[in-house]
Amino acid sequence: MNKPKILFQELHIDDRGYVYGVFDNIDAHGIKRTYVLENYSKGMIRAWHGHRKANMYIHIIQGAAKVAAVHMDNPDDLTETVLSARKPALFYVPAGYYNGTMSLVDHTKLLIYSTITLEECKHDDFRKNVTELLPDIWKVKHR
16 A cells, blocks of 8 residues: 655755755656645644545645645554755655645745646545544644
8 A cells, every 4th residue: 555655855055055856766757736835824734635546745845844644544544744945855645645734934835746637636635624633733742
């Protein structure tokens, strides 16, 4: 079974700046749609949205966010992490999982890649209320 995973990207830095390849060493075949999502303030939660047919990649291009994926049929199957634009990565969400994000800083921007078009999404769109699944997941744990 396909599971959510974090795919870190190598950051190359020199005196001019930095560069990294978003899909280096990753098969990006099948990407049909990309879109940007910005949350104006930290603490903004967008969850739970899922697809039975689409795979997604979540990429933080500005700021930082907690990201999570939970299996649509088994809420015990949870993957969560924190992503930041300071350490390039993709969060892979396979078909059959709900996903959610919470911005950790103001003006966090996410670049989303999907294997279905917007039109196809209309027939493969499943949602739960943010408090319906794992409401404590969005609490920041003080350490």
